[in-house]
Amino acid sequence: MAAQSFDVIVIGAGPGGYVAAIRAAQLGLKVVCVEREHLGGICLNWGCIPTKALLRSAEVFHLMERAKEFGLSAEKIGYDLGAVVKRSRGVAAQLSGGIGHLFKKNKVTSIIGEATLAGKGKVTVKTEKGTEELTAKNIVLATGARARELPGLEADGKRVWTYKHALQPPHEPKKLLVIGSGAIGIEFASFYNTLGAETTVVEVLDRVLPVEDAEISAFAKKQFEKQGMKIMEKSMVKQLDRGKDKVTAHIETGGKVEKMEFDTVISAVGIVGNVEGLGLEEAGVKVDRTHVVTDEYCRTGVEGLYAIGDLAGAPWLAHKASHEGVMVAELIAGQKAHPIKPGSIAGCTYCQPQVASVGMTEAKAKEAGYEVKVGRFPFIGNGKAIALGEAQGLIKTVFDAKTGELLGAHMVGAEVTELIQGYVVGRQLETTEAELMETVFPHPTLSEMMHESVLEAYGRAIHI
Template sequence: MANSDLIIIGSGPGGYVAAIRAAQLGAKVTIVEKEKIGGTCLNYGCIPTKALCQSASSVLLAKRMEEFGVIVGEPRVDMSKVHAWKQRAVDELTGGVEKLLKGYKVNVLHGEAKLIHKNKILVSMPDGKSSELESKYILIATGSKETIPDVPGMDLEGVVTSKELLGFEGLPERLLIYGGGYIAMEFASIYNALGSKVTVMVRSKVLRLMDGEISKRMNVFLRRKGVTLYEGTLLDRIEEGQDELVIHASGKTGEVVLGADMVLVATGNTPNVEGLGCEDVGIKTGEKGIVVDELYRTSTEGIYAIGDVLGPPYLAHVASAEGRAAAEAMFGKPTKVNYDVIPAAVFTIPEVGTVGKTEEELQSKGTPYRVGKFLFGGNGKAVAMGEEEGLVKVLAYEDGKLAGVHIIGPHASDLIHEAAIAMHAGVTAEEMDSCIHAHPTLAEVFHEAVMNVTGQAIHQLPKRR
């Protein structure tokens, strides 16, 4: 007899959302988690980095207080208190998830799960004991792990992943970051603001998968804030020097040799399927990860998979959407995730928000489109806040429907959702143009960019003819 209707392996944003949705649909659910409830996102990713970002932003604001007429003196960073603030946020949110699971009567079992049958798993407990569980359905939601490149010196002390850096309560005087994705960019902004001398080294360019204009502006903003940037540079090896790590790399202009106190390796993720026993039960995997159909069913009957184990995009909110959809598919209410409209945010300083197609994607496919842009420098709220850096860029198809929106500037992570909702609903630029936006708000920047698509932006000089 089955122990549950559904066993979920992993309690991250995909796993716990699936558990709650399945419980809402009347299922008896068990979650198996080998580490901490909340997974990487709540414990070692999204939440702790956002807490650190708040501390970093507060340092920058404190340095500018006199501009606003408030005299507070030179700010001083206490890293022990910074990390206490980070941990408070983590504990509050993971505790909240635990209460939710308990409230929905989800059974939580701590241990490492291995698939042994299409309806059974073996759980190895921390105390050395093991338990066999049976269920009608099994959902794999084990997330991803950081990829470590095959470069000599990666095992040296002081060469860390983002998870390890989050657990380091000191402040490295010189931090070298290898990678140019969102994790690398967030840590570059955070540690630059906190006081480290930050160097970013990336094989191609920063934020290379985002719209090219966003990437170029991020490059400028990083340099302007004192970050040293080496784009198009390949890390060759790391050596142990006298009281420092010595980084050897090769770039467009030849060999690069640098010294650093700590090296953060942030070159990407890979699906976390090792030791799960996928091959033992016939689950098909591909280059990106576990292969599923439109209802998140694997090649083995009764076993589903969601989130990072499927491959990119490695985004918590995508895992959550897939977790909900998978639970609904299992228990009679199948829905679909709209992969054409996935908002993403990078919590740099300033922030980045993006959704839909980039200009480069539209150009590569020969798709006709229109562009509308508006700078935060022309917005009353941004000027009053003293945060005029950045812009909103709107891409629209010829029929007026939005193809993509890309933002770099204050509160971009929040503003991008107006664009996402418009795209999800199929609202055109002309329809958005007619929608009144409150003044003075940052949302007016998006409104003006949309109006600029049709050539009707008010607070922007006309184009020269």
Template sequence: MTKTTFDLIVVGGGPAGYVAAIRGAQLGMSVALVERAELGGICLNWGCIPTKALLHSATVLRACREATHYGVAGADAARPDLAAMVARSRKVAGRLGQGVAHLMKKNGVAVFAASAKLAGAGKLALDNGATLSAPHIILATGARARELPTLPVGERIWAYRQALAPTEIPKSLLVVGAGAIGAEFASFYRAVGAEVTLIDMTADILPQEDAEISQLARKAFEKQGIRVQTQCAVKASSPTASGVKVVLDQQGRQSEQEVDRVIVAAGIVGNVENLGLERTRVKVEKTHIVTDGLCRTDEPGVYAIGDVAGAPWLAHKASHEAVLCVEAIAGKTAHPIDPLRIPACTYSYPQVASIGMTEARAREHAQRTGGEIRVGKFTFAGNGKAIAMGEDQGLVKTVFDAKTGELLGAHIIHPEASELITGYGVAASLEATEEDLMHTVFAHPTLSETLHESVLSAFGRALHA
């Protein structure tokens, strides 16, 4: 007979849900995980992982085309094999999906392939007719791409699923939304030969990033041949014989453009429908479940984590949230997440990574509190390893509290930015000051030396600038 009563039930098997299930099992709870589609969620199957696999294929292709610069002959004739790129991307996602299934089995988590909704205190009704019970139910149902009424998704207008599994490279492509997802797709499709236009309604691309970094990213994109239009929106679209005609509005000036395909990357909305929330005290604001610092909703015994619980919409935030939520349930000391200590990464070319406050936000904070800030900058043009790699374009920027030496923010633009930002993440978590960072010995020659130099720069001590 199938077990139906547990200590903890998790709804959703993405980076939030499956991590919550594992941590619950580690703490001795009997755990069930309910997932209606694929273990690993959107991130593993149709987001973070397959996107990065395609982007790495683009990196290899780019390296081949530039091989003569490094004294390697014959590789510059490399061309993209789109079918092989997509097949490898799907294989990578499939392998990791199997890994999650193995982790569930290893940790004794009961997995139910079904949809679920709350059905009274401590109860969950599955669409297969079963009812599960537990004193603690965690909702980790994730989010989905925001739909735009002017751009209905279909054969020629793509959301992320279609963009990750194309059968051919479009000659021309419009990417709507210049946040992380849009920037990544623009980079990939430009690398494999598409003529790409990237638009956003805000004043610059990557609008959540430091303004100086966003401007450098825009210049880098345009240098690659990506056409960037900001303060621009799609007012209408219509099919043509072979593509899509769109009407763009850029600060009141309308124009028409015809492209083979359109990718819609205009944000996400939380998956809050059909969960039975209307019969509970759970509050929903702007498609996201409202929680406190320990992921509790207003309904006793019901919690929400990950993308469905709101920004920042990052897999690593979701997984960290899962652990703190379960540990709080188990009665262990748990600390709410500090959003300023969560790194954000965009895997475009070049990559952009950041943690903490932008310079503008730090200045506003200082003005309100009567403090001052110090800003340090170091370009990769002064770093030996970057020059040796042929990747000497980019910037590391750090922002400190001038009085206390607290690291308020760090921002990097470089092909290896996502790997470098963790250095500052560790520093922020340990509450390291500028003195701690300046006294740290960084190995030479490494790209990480730029992290050190930027800190030195903030306090007038840069050695190689």
């Protein structure tokens, strides 16, 4: 069978690949996107989207339990975990189907199969019908990543789960151990804890949410503990003894090992890139610790070959992958492309309370040699937060004392995953504290706290 010829072959249809394919097609290029499982990748099917649907159910349930506070009555409150999961899967399916529609609309050819690099500008794809050959001058690798498995702590889908099992639970956890307190671990801990599971979180580093500002981590930890979670920091799960309906975890803290029993364990200890079976070595692509090495334009060093998203390393975020996809498509089409600055990418965690940040933490800014001005504003000082019944939270801003540059912003509290974008735009526009102070924020909103946090950094806060 003769090889099909394209301008661009995209391998992987997650938030990096499908966006790269659509943008390249919009720029007049002939594009094919190869995906081995499902359009939308992990993000739409097993990550960002279905987890947010689950967490929304938990949030509504939590509010129902608080009905009395709002002068409302709700009796015999309960939930049906099966129905909660079904809604979550429906949300994912709707969006995954939407990508197929976008491909048609933008005239992107879509192939379901496993792709392998087969020499310069060549890709072979194993499909249900056999093997197809594709050729193109430009190939974009967007194969994503998967859950890291630690020896002895591997998931079995029965009592020890990865995020995939946690999204379609075979049983309802009553006593849950979550290994790892990054975004994925904390989100599942938050979800199941809200539904009444006795939840323990084990983190090997010295604090939960270790990539966040230390003050924000400490605030979040207090809230988690108030909700009944047990948080074990500087701790490590050494082994799991698996029984029929229980798991005994050996947890080491400060040299002492404690045995604890759980009915469910969720492992969330990071991710590894999907680099296998692609023919990377033969193509001369450099791989470092399961991630493809690229320059700031996502070029692999092999002519015409690019790598984007989780495959190309941290930060492992869907929005970073999408922007890299657009950048690479524009580069291929001969347009001027702007590299993505990791320091301008926001991170969001949808636990209860939410956590969001962009740029440097206070500690990182000081480490980098900056003299800093730091502002803080608590939710308890904001009218909208009190009216919402969400008075627990904090907004923190970090400025360069010399230039007024906004170095970083860090938040914990209701809806901060939406609020953070204000500071992201500010950083993109290279704002200083002066512009932020002169900006009129609407009242009553949570966003006013962003203004007050800036004012507070310069000793000018009004409401604190």
